[in-house]
Amino acid sequence: QLMFTFLSLVFGFQATLLLLPDRSEQSCLISADQRAANCQGFRLQRVPVEDLPPSLEVLDLSYNMLQIIQNPDFAGLPLLRVLSLQFNNISLIEDEAFRDNPLLEDVNIFNNSLTTIPSKALAPLSRLQNLDMSNNLYTEATLDDTVLNFKNLKVLSMGGPYVSILKTGDLNALQNVSLEKFAIKTGSSLNVYEPGYLKNIQTKNMWLDVAIDNRSSALPLILKDLANKTFSVLRFRNLFEFKYYTDKEDIFDGLKFINCQQLIFYRGKFNEELLRMALVNLQKSSIKFLGLLFIDFARSQTFVHTDQASSVTNLQLEMLVLSDISNPDILRFDWRFTWLNKIRHLRVHNVNFNSVPCDAWEEMNGVEILDVSKNQLEDRFLFNQQCDYRETMPSLHTFNLSTNQLTSLSSFASLAGEFKHLQTIDISYNQLGSEGNNVCSWKQNITTVIAHHNIFVIDSFKCLPTTVLYLDLSYCNLDQLDMHYFEKAAGLKEIYLSGNKIKFIPSGWRSPNLNSLALDGNSFGIISMNSFKGMPSLEQLRAGNNPYHCTCDLHTFIQETTVKGKVQITDWPENYRCYYPADLLNTMVSKYFPGHVACDIRLVIVISVVTTAVFVLAIMLMCYLFNIPWYAKATYQIIRAKYRAHKDGAGMSAEYTFHAFISYSHSDADWVRDKLLPCLENCKPSYRICIHERDFMPGKWIIDNIIDNIENSHKVIFVLSRHFVNSEWCNYELYFAQQRAIGKNLRDVILVVKEPIDPKSLPSKYCKLKKMLNTKTYLEWPEQPKQQAFFWAQLRSVMGKPNLLKQNSVIENRRVSKLSRASVIELPEENPRPADGEPKMDPDPEAEVKPQITAGTEELPERNTENCSLRMPLEHSQVCSLTHDCGFE
Numbered sequence: 039q040l041m042f043t044f045l046s047l048v049f050g051f052q053a054t055l056l057l058l059p060d061r062s063e064q065s066c067l068i069s070a071d072q073r074a075a076n077c078q079g080f081r082l083q084r085v086p087v088e089d090l091p092p093s094l095e096v097l098d099l100s101y102n103m104l105q106i107i108q109n110p111d112f113a114g115l116p117l118l119r120v121l122s123l124q125f126n127n128i129s130l131i132e133d134e135a136f137r138d139n140p141l142l143e144d145v146n147i148f149n150n151s152l153t154t155i156p157s158k159a160l161a162p163l164s165r166l167q168n169l170d171m172s173n174n175l176y177t178e179a180t181l182d183d184t185v186l187n188f189k190n191l192k193v194l195s196m197g198g199p200y201v202s203i204l205k206t207g208d209l210n211a212l213q214n215v216s217l218e219k220f221a222i223k224t225g226s227s228l229n230v231y232e233p234g235y236l237k238n239i240q241t242k243n244m245w246l247d248v249a250i251d252n253r254s255s256a257l258p259l260i261l262k263d264l265a266n267k268t269f270s271v272l273r274f275r276n277l278f279e280f281k282y283y284t285d286k287e288d289i290f291d292g293l294k295f296i297n298c299q300q301l302i303f304y305r306g307k308f309n310e311e312l313l314r315m316a317l318v319n320l321q322k323s324s325i326k327f328l329g330l331l332f333i334d335f336a337r338s339q340t341f342v343h344t345d346q347a348s349s350v351t352n353l354q355l356e357m358l359v360l361s362d363i364s365n366p367d368i369l370r371f372d373w374r375f376t377w378l379n380k381i382r383h384l385r386v387h388n389v390n391f392n393s394v395p396c397d398a399w400e401e402m403n404g405v406e407i408l409d410v411s412k413n414q415l416e417d418r419f420l421f422n423q424q425c426d427y428r429e430t431m432p433s434l435h436t437f438n439l440s441t442n443q444l445t446s447l448s449s450f451a452s453l454a455g456e457f458k459h460l461q462t463i464d465i466s467y468n469q470l471g472s473e474g475n476n477v478c479s480w481k482q483n484i485t486t487v488i489a490h491h492n493i494f495v496i497d498s499f500k501c502l503p504t505t506v507l508y509l510d511l512s513y514c515n516l517d518q519l520d521m522h523y524f525e526k527a528a529g530l531k532e533i534y535l536s537g538n539k540i541k542f543i544p545s546g547w548r549s550p551n552l553n554s555l556a557l558d559g560n561s562f563g564i565i566s567m568n569s570f571k572g573m574p575s576l577e578q579l580r581a582g583n584n585p586y587h588c589t590c591d592l593h594t595f596i597q598e599t600t601v602k603g604k605v606q607i608t609d610w611p612e613n614y615r616c617y618y619p620a621d622l623l624n625t626m627v628s629k630y631f632p633g634h635v636a637c638d639i640r641l642v643i644v645i646s647v648v649t650t651a652v653f654v655l656a657i658m659l660m661c662y663l664f665n666i667p668w669y670a671k672a673t674y675q676i677i678r679a680k681y682r683a684h685k686d687g688a689g690m691s692a693e694y695t696f697h698a699f700i701s702y703s704h705s706d707a708d709w710v711r712d713k714l715l716p717c718l719e720n721c722k723p724s725y726r727i728c729i730h731e732r733d734f735m736p737g738k739w740i741i742d743n744i745i746d747n748i749e750n751s752h753k754v755i756f757v758l759s760r761h762f763v764n765s766e767w768c769n770y771e772l773y774f775a776q777q778r779a780i781g782k783n784l785r786d787v788i789l790v791v792k793e794p795i796d797p798k799s800l801p802s803k804y805c806k807l808k809k810m811l812n813t814k815t816y817l818e819w820p821e822q823p824k825q826q827a828f829f830w831a832q833l834r835s836v837m838g839k840p841n842l843l844k845q846n847s848v849i850e851n852r853r854v855s856k857l858s859r860a861s862v863i864e865l866p867e868e869n870p871r872p873a874d875g876e877p878k879m880d881p882d883p884e885a886e887v888k889p890q891i892t893a894g895t896e897e898l899p900e901r902n903t904e905n906c907s908l909r910m911p912l913e914h915s916q917v918c919s920l921t922h923d924c925g926f927e
């Protein structure tokens with residue numbers, strides 16, 4: 039393989055040097071699969087045999103400078119099927135040139151310099167289907183019997199500009215061959231047409247490139263040979279190449295005998311007379327399609343037009359195409375338009391007409407499709423205010439005005455709005471734009487509007503028919519859409535808005551029947567499920583090539599549509615790229631995954647709810663574990679008390695003997711003695727406290743004692759518990775304290791809740807206590823030792839600073855100092871035991887049970903489960919041992 043490549047390079051190089059000094063560096067382009075070689079236009083003077091792999095099936099050597107095809111040129115290409123040799127200067131093909139190419143199907147030697155048909159060379163090609171050998175320098179066009187070998191021949195074109203004679207037996211070899219297409223060229227050289235030349239031909243398409251300028255009598259002979267034959271297409275090229283036909287003889291007379299679907303005149307000169315000759319005969323023929331393409335048309339000086347009806351009134355054609363005609367007069371041929379009235383489909387392309395007379399519209403009453411695209415038409419060429427368009431064009435359903443220069447949709451509507459059965463209008467590639475205040479009325483039900491490539495603005499919408507089902511406004515420079523229009527045009531099924539400048543999709547866009555929507559190539563970045571909410575029937579969407587904002591909305595939209603498949607995005611995913619945010623610029627939207635958590639709103643809610651719940655639970659758990667609310671409350675109380683103390687200032691209670699009076703029930707006495715008292719009295723500085731069992735004046739009536747001591751105490755501490763509530767005495771003390779507090783400050787009452795009590799569960803007679811519990815903040819005795827230190831601190835801060843209390847009594851000062859030492863506690867002198875035989879109490883009249891406390895009685899009254907245990911002695915030793923408990927400071 040390497041050796042071969044090397045050798046072929048060497049040979050190629052030598053060949054370049056020796057034989058082809060002017061050959062360019064390029065060599066043939068060989069396809070990757072080594073089956074096709076393109077050597078077109080390389081100025082080759084010989085076939086580059088060494089460059090061509092033997093696997094070649096397709097070889098294009100056209101547009102070179104080949105002169106001779108030699109026997110070995112294609113010998114190495116046994117698989118060759120298609121050989122293109124057109125546009126060379128080949129004057130000789132050697133007899134065995136194709137001997138080794140039995141598979142050749144397609145040989146093109148068009149436009150070369152052959153003087154005779156290379157029959158010998160072609161003879162082995164039994165598979166030949168297409169043979170184009172026209173435009174050579176032949177002088178005759180005689181086929182020999184080699185054609186009989188071409189069993190599959192489909193397309194044969196032959197002849198050339200110098201063929202001057204077409205002889206009767208020339209095509210005998212084709213007698214039994216059925217062709218797709220046969221083309222014969224003589225150009226204007228034709229001198230002799232022998233009748234019967236075309237007699238034996240059988241082909242679907244007959245292309246005659248025969249100019250009969252000087253031999254016009256040949257045409258009737260040709261048509262006579264074609265009579266009773268059936269063609270799809272009969273095409274004349276350059277029938278009159280240099281001059282118009284001016285004779286009187288009807289050369290188209292034979293047309294009526296030809297069964298042909300299409301008759302095409304391509305290039306050449308036509309005048310009015312010749313056209314009328316053709317049309318008159320066409321009226322009698324079965325031909326349904328007439329095309330006049332690239333025709334040079336001229337009026338006839340001699341044309342006779344009488345005032346009577348035109349001679350062409352019954353031209354029944356499926357289609358008449360007038361395309362690229364040099365002179366628009368062809369339209370007003372014979373000054374009437376009666377020839378147009380039985381044409382179903384009229385296409386007039388590039389005819390440069392600049393007005394349509396009023397009667398033309400009236401005459402075209404059989405036209406169903408009128409296509410005047412590609413004509414440079416301006417508004418005024420079509421719409422003439424002088425014409426009455428009512429009742430005109432009754433059959434028209436499709437009006438094609440594409441590629442003209444219309445600017446006003448309203449003036450077009452004034453014309454086309456009258457055509458009763460019009461359904462489809464194509465006004466693409468015009469300059470239709472702003473309508474200002476013009477009003478458009480469409481009297482019929484237009485269903486299809488193709489209006490792409492215009493310069494619409496938002497007010498153009500009000501000139502569009504609202505009965506449309508199909509609307510194409512692509513490439514119309516639109517930057518906004520008129521929602522009112524879409525509300526009225528509720529039948530719309532397809533809308534195309536590609537290539538506009540739409541910056542956002544209006545939220546209120548409702549098109550209930552819309553099935554297909556194209557919005558690609560616009561300027562909007564945001565698209566979401568909401569965008570198409572008003573289009574419940576939407577199934578197909580094109581929306582690529584927009585500057586997308588890659589956000590959750592877009593992601594959700596894509597997910598919803600591509601995955602759930604409700605709407606099919608037809609151009610997904612190639613043209614969907616992120617434009618924003620900057621770090622995602624040009625990222626494919628299909629590769630953008632913001633993650634479920636970020637985008638699923640339900641997930642976000644669930645997650646935040648769960649997180650909050652967990653957080654709250656954690657806080658609650660911490661509160662439970664560390665009693666944080668209790669600490670917080672206690673701290674708050676202390677701060678408040680400190681604040682109050684600061685506000686009240688010092689020395690306001692000079693007249694008090696005690697810092698506090700403690701009221702408690704019998705059953706709480708232990709706690710008071712063991713905990714409360716030591717903590718208040720044994721601290722530095724210490725408080726002076728009054729408790730009934732120690733400090734009540736013996737011999738004095740108990741109520742007086744209570745009242746006096748409460749009066750002499752700065753604060754009153756109530757130790758609240760279930761027992762307290764049940765104690766009558768305590769209730770008295772509470773009552774007195776409250777009485778005192780009426781005149782003074784309720785803040786001097788301190789409630790210590792030793793056991794939790796529910797104020798609501800208290801009997802109604804304790805309304806005072808209830809009220810106090812409700813209105814006054816109280817101190818709670820915590821069970822946990824750790825928290826108790828806090829309690830003491832709270833209590834002391836509520837009590838205020840003891841040393842601010844001014845004392846006059848020396849004895850008391852001494853006692854305080856003794857107590858503050860906390861080592862030896864003596865019973866104060868004035869602490870007698872409550873006397874026996876105390877006076878009977880006069881209890882609260884509200885009380886149900888009247889306690890009877892008699893002198894010397896240490897037992898509680900029977901009906902009282904508890905009382906304030908006035909007689910309990912204080913056990914000092916315990917107090918001392920607990921001193922450290924209150925060392926909070």
Ligand SMILES: *[C@@H]1O[C@H](CO)[C@@H](O)[C@H](O)[C@H]1NC(C)=O
Pocket residue numbers: 103105127129151
């Ligand atoms: C074509 O070949 C002939 C000789 O066969 C030569 O005289 C003529 O100049 C060539 N024409 C062109 C265009 O190369």
Ligand SMILES: *[C@@H]1O[C@H](CO)[C@@H](O)[C@H](O)[C@H]1NC(C)=O
Pocket residue numbers: 125149150151173174175198199
């Ligand atoms: C081949 O084509 C060239 C260029 O199109 C033209 O000048 C020449 O006359 C043609 N040759 C023949 C035989 O038609």
Ligand SMILES: *[C@@H]1O[C@H](CO)[C@@H](O)[C@H](O)[C@H]1NC(C)=O
Pocket residue numbers: 186210211212213214
């Ligand atoms: C065509 O077919 C007919 C009858 O089948 C036969 O007589 C005639 O010779 C054939 N012509 C050619 C040119 O083969």
Ligand SMILES: *[C@@H]1O[C@H](CO)[C@@H](O)[C@H](O)[C@H]1NC(C)=O
Pocket residue numbers: 226227251252
């Ligand atoms: C056609 O006839 C005119 C004179 O009628 C002559 O000048 C012209 O050369 C002829 N054309 C051909 C191709 O014979």
Ligand SMILES: *[C@@H]1O[C@H](CO)[C@@H](O)[C@H](O)[C@H]1NC(C)=O
Pocket residue numbers: 262265266295
């Ligand atoms: C065409 O066929 C019809 C009958 O089918 C015959 O009368 C007529 O002569 C034929 N025309 C020609 C020109 O052969």
Ligand SMILES: *[C@@H]1O[C@H](CO)[C@@H](O)[C@H](O)[C@H]1NC(C)=O
Pocket residue numbers: 409411412436438439440441462463464488
């Ligand atoms: C109108 O004419 C243009 C150009 O000739 C063509 O592309 C288009 O398809 C036609 N429109 C309709 C509706 O036939």
Ligand SMILES: *[C@@H]1O[C@H](CO)[C@@H](O)[C@H](O)[C@H]1NC(C)=O
Pocket residue numbers: 458481482483
């Ligand atoms: C247009 O359509 C409506 C409803 O479909 C119908 O009633 C009306 O007759 C139609 N008008 C024309 C001119 O076809």
